[in-house]
Structure formats: C-alpha cells, structure tokens
Amino acid sequence: MAHYTQAEQGKRHASHVIFGFPRRYAADEVELALPDVAAARTLMGAALQPLDSALAERHAQLAPLLSTELDSDALLARCADVIRIGYARLARRHGSFSAEFHAYHNEEHILDIFSGRISRLIAANGVSALGLRDWCVLDMFAACHDLRQREEPMYEAGVGANERASIEETFRLLDACGFSRESDAELYLALDLTISGSTFDARPPPGGAAFNAAELVQSGGALAAKLAQKLDKHRPGWRDEERLVHAHKLALVAADLDTANVAEPFNRFAASAENLCLEREMLCHRNLDDGESAQPVLGFLTDGQDRFFFDLHRFSSELGRQAFGSAKEENAARLKSLSLGLRARIAMRGKPENGRQVLNAYGETVAGLVQA
Template sequence: MILAFPSRYAADETERRIPDVATARALVGTAAAPVEALLARRRAEWAVFSAAGNGTLLERTEDAVRLGHARLAFRHGTLGGDFHAYHNEGHVLEICGSRIDRLRDTLGLQALALRDWCALMLFGACHDLRQREAQHPVDGIGANERASIDETGRILDACGFSRERDADLYVALELMIAGSTFDARASAGGHPYNAADLVQSGGALASRLDQVLDRRHPGWRAERFVVAAQRLALVAADLDTANVAEPFARFASTAENLCREREMLSGRSLAAGESALPVLNFLTDGQDRFFFELHRFQSDAGMAAFGPGKEANAPKLKALCMGVRARIAVQGAPQTGDQVIEAYRATLADLTG
C-alpha cells in the first residue's frame, strides 16, 4: 500500500457471502443483464488493443467488475436490505457506461492505454463498495474510501490479479478511490460528516492528493507507477462527479437521490416534519453551492469531456433552484421533506417540458 493507513478493514458479511465471481454470477442471476451487456460492449470496443496478454487482462477486469457490481447490489442496492438511493449498483453502470463513453468519445480510444481504461472500469465498480463505516478521516481520506480500497484489493486478488505483477493497477485503484473522497470533515455542528452530505463538503480530495502523497510517501514523484496513478486519480474524480454534466433531468434526479440517501443516513423520515428544512436546503442552496463553488474538474480530460455539459446545465440549475423557492413561497412552508421533493419535481417538469 502506498498510503500506509494505520488500520485495515476486514471483510464484512456481504464480502464473505460473495467471495468470488462464480458466487456473484449465481446470486445475481438475471439482474446481471445490464452489466453483462456493458462488459460485452467494452470487450468489442477494446479489441483494437491486440497486444499479447490483453485477453487475460480483459477477463480479469470483467470478473472484478462483476464482483464489485454484485457486492454493491447486495450491500446497498436493489438486491439487499440496506438500499442507498444514490450509492447502489446503478452508480456502477453510469460510471462504467455513459461516463466512460463520453470520455472515450472526447479523447479517442487510443488516448489511454488499455490498462488505464481497465483501471477506470475497476474504479467505477469498486470505489463506493463500502458506505457504512464510522467516519474517521485520515489526511482527508474517508473511512468508506479506505474500506473500499481494502476490499478492492481483495477483489483483484480473487479475480487473478497479482500484487507484484499488477502493482500498477493496485496503486492506481488505491489512489483513485482515495481521491474520490468528497472531503470527510466533521460538519460545523460537530456531527460526523457523511459522504452523501455534499453541502458540508469541500470538494474531491483528488486535487490535494499530491499533498497527501508528499506527507505519506515522500519521493513518490520518482516512482513511475505512483505518478501515473495520481494523474489517473484526477480523471477518476471527474468521472465520479460528472453528474453535473448529465442531461439536466438526469442531473436533477441524481440530486434527489443524493438527498434521499442523505436523509436516510441522517435518520430522518421524508414523511416527518424534521426533514422539511434539510431537504429544502439541500435541493436549493446545497445544490447551488455544490455546482458553482465546490465542484471543480480535476483533469484536462475531464474538463474536455464534461465541461460543456456542465456549462449547459448552469442556467438550468439556477432556474430550478429559484423555481423551487418561488413555488414554496406560494404554497407556504412545507411540512415534510416529501412535500419539498414534490415541489422540486413539479418545478423540474415545468422547466423540462
């Protein structure tokens, strides 16, 4: 490990239940159809990389994506009992699917090596594996991310990768996942920060990952694998936060899902009065702050691929936030979070026609 964290995270019940790709396939069954279709498409696209050994790399990558997808589906997704509205297997598909597609279409397939494309797919499948760790940031790297790094290493092991032969991929995934932390500080009220609460966040850690490496792994700039991994972590952070560049209705739905997840993790029912003000703040001032102040593209590649989409969404987000506030002002103070979400959806429908 490059960052040498003081503690490690052991396998949990889900990991023990789904130790390998054969078990994953058996348990997920027909629900794996979307990820299988995506993997088949990637294999066809990447056939242009014909170097010896690439077939094995693709097989191992595909199996690791399958295993990560399955564990998230059972741990926090539609196949388990602890559903997270945003951090579920759908997030795997959007990063490994349309967002990597956009990057490919912008840069060209040959702009990155096959191992880099594989690393981005592995990141998409594994960076959010763990979402229930007690928040204890180390150098700004969240506990969920550190636990996901540890589990990702074990997934690579289980799928035939070698920590010696494939050290570049292990290092890349470690730094990519660490850099995806969206500032794990405690909130101003002293309550533990949770990863869904972007309103309290200071942005993706990837922009400051070089400083973390300076403290934890001096001399890293002379290590080729680490330099390459740090650069790839910037691209990965842009993939992770590229919801800002999605078609606007899709972007707005991700905000709602994040809001729902945040309230769930905070222990507030959307049907209760205590959720009304937090939901209103999140879907208006919080989204405005995230979009215009906290979010920054970290890489030239990310800016090229996703910058135009974000620019197109900027006036629409302003209109949505203003519209929600105006609708609430007319309707009167909402009594529940559900009422705020209804107003949010109605305003979005007016804007998107």
C-alpha cells in the same frame, strides 16, 4: 507456494499502501457470501445482464488496444470478473438486492460511470488517450470505489473510512480474480489512489463533535484536487516515482468520472440530486414525512446544489473537461432556474410541512424546465 503470517503479508505488501494508515477493515458477510463470479450470477440472475452487455460493449471499444498488451484478453477477463463481483456486492449491500437500499450509492451508480461516463470519455478523447491497463483501472474504479458505505467516519490523510475499507476490499478482490500484487503492482497502486481521491471531505467538524458523514456530502469537493499536496506530505519524493505520477493522473480522471453527474442530461442530473438527497436523509435518520426534514431537504436541493455545482465542483483532468465540460455549462442556466423556481414554488405555497412536500415541488419544477 510460500505461506505468510498476517503480519508478514502486511510488510510484504507495504509498497502498495500509499498513505500508510492502518489497514483494519475485515471482510464482511457480503464479501464472504459473494467471493466469485459464480456466486454473483447465482444472486443476481438476469439482473446481471445490463452489466454483461456493458462489458461486451467496452471490450469492443478497447479492441484497438488489445495488441498493445501481452495476454490482453486474459487481462480483460480478470477485469470483468472484478467488475461483476463488485457490482453484485454493492447490489447486495445497498442496491436492488438489499434491505438497506441507498438511493444513490447502489449498482446503478456503477453502470452510470462504467457504461455512460467512461464511454463518453472514450468518445470525446479517443481510446488511445490512455493505455489498456489504464482503462481497466478506471473500469474497476467504477465498480469498486463505493463498495463500502457504512463505516464509522474517520479522518486520516484526508481519505475517508468508506474509501479505505473499499480499497482493502478491492485489493482482496483483485487477488481473488488472479491479479498479482507483484506483477500487477501498478494496478493496485492506481486503484489505491483513485479510490482515495474519490473521498468527499472526510474532515470531522470543529471541536470533535459527533457527526454523520451524510451531512458532509456538499461540504467539500473530491479529495483528488488536493491529492498532490497530500502526497507531498505523506509520500515525499513521489514525483520521482513514475508509477505514482501516472496513478495520480488516473485519480484526477476518476474523480471527474465520479462527479460527472453535473454533465448528465438535465433530467438525469436533477434525478441524481434527488437520489443523493434521499440517501442523505435516510442516513441522517430523518423521516421525509416529519417536519424536521423540510429545511434540510430544501437546503440540499437549493443552496447545497448551487454551492456544489458552481463553487466546489471543478474538473480535475483535461480528459474530463473534454468529455464533460460543455455539458456542465449547458446545465448551469437550468440549475439556476431550478433553484429559483423551487424557492418561488415553496414561497407561493407557504412553509412546507415536511421534506416530502419539498421533493414533490422539486419534481414539478424539474418537469416544467425539461418540458420548456
């Protein structure tokens, strides 16, 4: 086996780097502690069972495609290893096995996309809508696109630092699970573009002021909608590269999966908004029992949600629209009622003392709408 220096490896794998920004995110303690499935199982034990069940269900869903790909069982096994390890790493960093819990970006978010939304995509469009390796890309995207959540914000080609770090870790994870950057190049390329496209407005504020990425959750939609323009600028001629064109198609589908909380049953949609709010306040170092949290929480759960749902969010792919479009429309009227109802409840009770009071009022308003 040939041995390469780090610089030689960078040149050797340059073809997998779409936008050409520096690769600078080293493995952290969690990545080093969870290098394989055995370590993931040791950490999580029975807590890995929901994912194992979802993986078995996915294998059954993909059964009609298994004859279309050489060594398809081996492909799915490697894919499952990536997903299990990614799931455990996110659980250890920011989920149920972490001291730095993120209310939204934890291992449950992986299950929401992997088990719930991709299954809905298959049900709505048919498993033959994409190839076996395409479904593998989307499954691994679900597990890997949010692996890193605490990187210092940095804007390069519209791709956020968290996403760039997640891409690098994903590449190392694929390597460790038996994928090849040569023979599986299209998988690396597609994961690079799908994870890049999941960035939510990574721009710094005007004037270069310091900022917290959590404040930008609702300032712009997913980068996927602008990926074609970014590729035109940073990868001229990409439309003549079949693999890149196909990766772009998958990136649009992946973005729809990531933002399809707008199409969840209304109580789940409302809960996802609350979790995003909790995570945002935590990352902004605001205590929900302090007065300074009242207006940010109220703004997020009213104007912020309305702006994202009605102005910023658009399904980017036809597959996404088919699977989630009608359910989003069903949530629209209820979201308007939720925002109006929360404002009315707050106005009736007087100015809230803190964010926790706003969240309590939000929960009461949601309960009333769900029961109606």
